[in-house]
Amino acid sequence: MNGSLYKHMIKAQAKTIVSYSVGSAFYIALIAAIYPSLADSEAIKNYLQQLPDQLLKVFNITGMGNLLEFIAGEYYGLLFILIGSIYCITAANQLMARPIDRGSMAYLLATPNSRRTIAFTQALVLLTGLAAIVVSTTAAGFAADAWLVTDDALDRERFLEINVVGFLLFFAISGYSFFFSAMANDEKRALSLSGGGTVLFYSFDLIGKLTEKAEWLRYGSIFAAFEPGNIAQGQVEWLPVCLLLLAIGAIGYTAGIGFFAKRDLPL
Amino acid sequence: MIELQQLTKVFPNGKGIFDVTLTVRQGEVFGFLGPNGAGKSTTIRHLLGFLKPTKGRASINGFDCWRESVRVQASVGYLPGEIAFPEGMTGMELLDLLAGMRRMNTTRHRDELIERLQLDVRLPIRKMSKGTKQKVGLVAALMHEPDVIILDEPTSGLDPLMQQTFIDLIREEKQKGKTIFLSSHIFPEIERTCDRVAIMKDGRLMAVNDIHELQSMQRKLFDVILAREEDVARLLASPLEIIRHAGRRVCIAVQGNYDAFIHELAQCKVQSLDIHAQSLEDIFMHYYDRRGDER
Known part of the structure; x- marks a missing residue:
């Protein structure tokens, strides 16, 4: 790792990272804050019961039995995934594909640092941002539990599990995004590969949940590994899932750094 | 010392550079000429280790430019042909970043260069004119007092007065015994700075001439x-x-x-x-x- 580059890149990314973190933290607190007013509402319960099972599955809503299930369904089920994925794809693109495409990578590589060092530093910047977003979301969840929702305790352990698996999901997504960004000569191409891949994965998961016949599609999707509603109910063996996501991400980053070190650069 | 031995790079479209062999001696100012697309920048990219040769090799001070690029870059200053800086920084922030990445511990030479080129480093780079950006690039290439200086079209965008300042700078570096490799289109610049000149055409080295020979040909x-x-x-x-x-x-x-x-x-x-x-x-x-x- 190169300290100067890391510091500079973190500074350059700070605005983005802070806005994603604050946005995510604010939203989870908001969801938690409205929980008490909905928890005892018979109308909502009846409404949920009337919705088809598939639809609830699509949005990862398992129930409203407690605060954790509510947060898992209302926040982690969709918006969290969206925020994290967008950060992974855009940040990987900005850190690797853009400097390669625009040529500014030449200045960094002209310094006596190996390509591995440069790529590794950029990867670390990406992961630092990701960690900041997930950690601030987790912290906001705990804070909301402590101050906003007094009559329903959050299952802390399972809430942490959701966040750990969530972080690893993004580790995997950022891993392949980083790989595409390190490989491409063209910023747009990198963006369409990592963005397109992610949308495809998400659609597989969605279709698999909607139609039983197509459930096998979910096995081809990275998003099937993250089931916040089921984690909240304690129905997930989360360790194997974690290892799988960890492996996907590690392969993405390692391959990305490895290919970047050996490729021709149009600088 | 820069050495190219049968350096060949064939791109998928069949273009590239072919069998480029030349030696730039220690302390020499070497000019590199040729029309656009002749392969000048491709050759220079090999020196920086951005491209892997299909055949042959490039080395600087005995270190292979591809395999030992880190060793090479420690003693090289480089000005890219296309100006593309990292986004959202001022001139000073960029110079600080590069100085940090080079683990430089003195800014004396950098400050001198900034003074000489009358560069306002506090400006955000995106607000700078082309010539000002070129000056930032020049400072970045020279500030760590490299032994070997590689400049791709160094005076593009500079006004005549600054071109003169640049020529003076190159002469001073030459006097300090630096090896300089530059590509250029401008005759007075080459004439007043270079000892020898090479020309490329369609990816091949056409000739390497002494500058005096050239002057007699003119x-x-x-x-x-x-x-x-x-x-x-x-x-x-x-x-x-x-x-x-x-x-x-x-x-x-x-x-x-x-x-x-x-x-x-x-x-x-x-x-x-x-x-x-x-x-x-x-x-x-x-x-x-x-x-x-x-x-």
Whole structure:
């Protein structure tokens, strides 16, 4: 790792990272804050019961039995995934594909640092941002539990599990995004590969949940590994899932750094 | 010392550079010329380790430019041909970043350069003019006092005054014993700085010449306005090569035979005299195309 580059890149990314973190933290607190007013509402319960099972599955809503299930369904089920994925794809693109495409990578590589060092530093910047977003979301969840929702305790352990698996999901997504960004000569191409891949994965998961016949599609999707509603109910063996996501991400980053070190650069 | 041995890079479209072999000696200023797309930048990218040769090798101070690029970059200063800086920073922030990445511990030479080039480093880079950006690039290339300086089109975007400052800078670096490799289109710049010049065309090295050889190859056109009509006839009868004449205006081509030119002209009454120099590329192309035709 190169300290100067890391510091500079973190500074350059700070605005983005802070806005994603604050946005995510604010939203989870908001969801938690409205929980008490909905928890005892018979109308909502009846409404949920009337919705088809598939639809609830699509949005990862398992129930409203407690605060954790509510947060898992209302926040982690969709918006969290969206925020994290967008950060992974855009940040990987900005850190690797853009400097390669625009040529500014030449200045960094002209310094006596190996390509591995440069790529590794950029990867670390990406992961630092990701960690900041997930950690601030987790912290906001705990804070909301402590101050906003007094009559329903959050299952802390399972809430942490959701966040750990969530972080690893993004580790995997950022891993392949980083790989595409390190490989491409063209910023747009990198963006369409990592963005397109992610949308495809998400659609597989969605279709698999909607139609039983197509459930096998979910096995081809990275998003099937993250089931916040089921984690909240304690129905997930989360360790194997974690290892799988960890492996996907590690392969993405390692391959990305490895290919970047050996490729021709149009600088 | 820069050494290229049969350096070959073939791109998927069949273009590239082929069998480029040349040596730039320690302390030499080496000019690199050729039309766009000739392969100058491709050659330079190999020196920086951005491209892996298909065949052959490039080395600087004995270190292989591809395999030992980190060792190479420690002693090289590089100005890219296309100005593309990282986004959202001021000139100073960029220089600080690069100094940090080079683990530099003195800013004396950098500050001197900033002063010399009259560079306002507090400006955000995106608000800088092309010439100002070029100055930032020059400072970045020279601030760590590298042994080997590689410059891709260094004066593009600089005004004439700054071009002169740049030429002075290059001369000073040369006096310090630095090895300098630069690609350029501008003749006076090459003429006043370089010891030897190479030209590329279609990915191949056409020739490597001493700058004095080149100067003798250069044809200069003199536009002379004479005071008396009879002098026109005298010049037409002389051994000088007259390109065209109209009234008392005579256009004379001179290549190396300056003495004869002066001698003839001394016997005329000259009212005005203008010089048009051929560009270095024209000379090269003219010279080698002609030689090619003879074969």
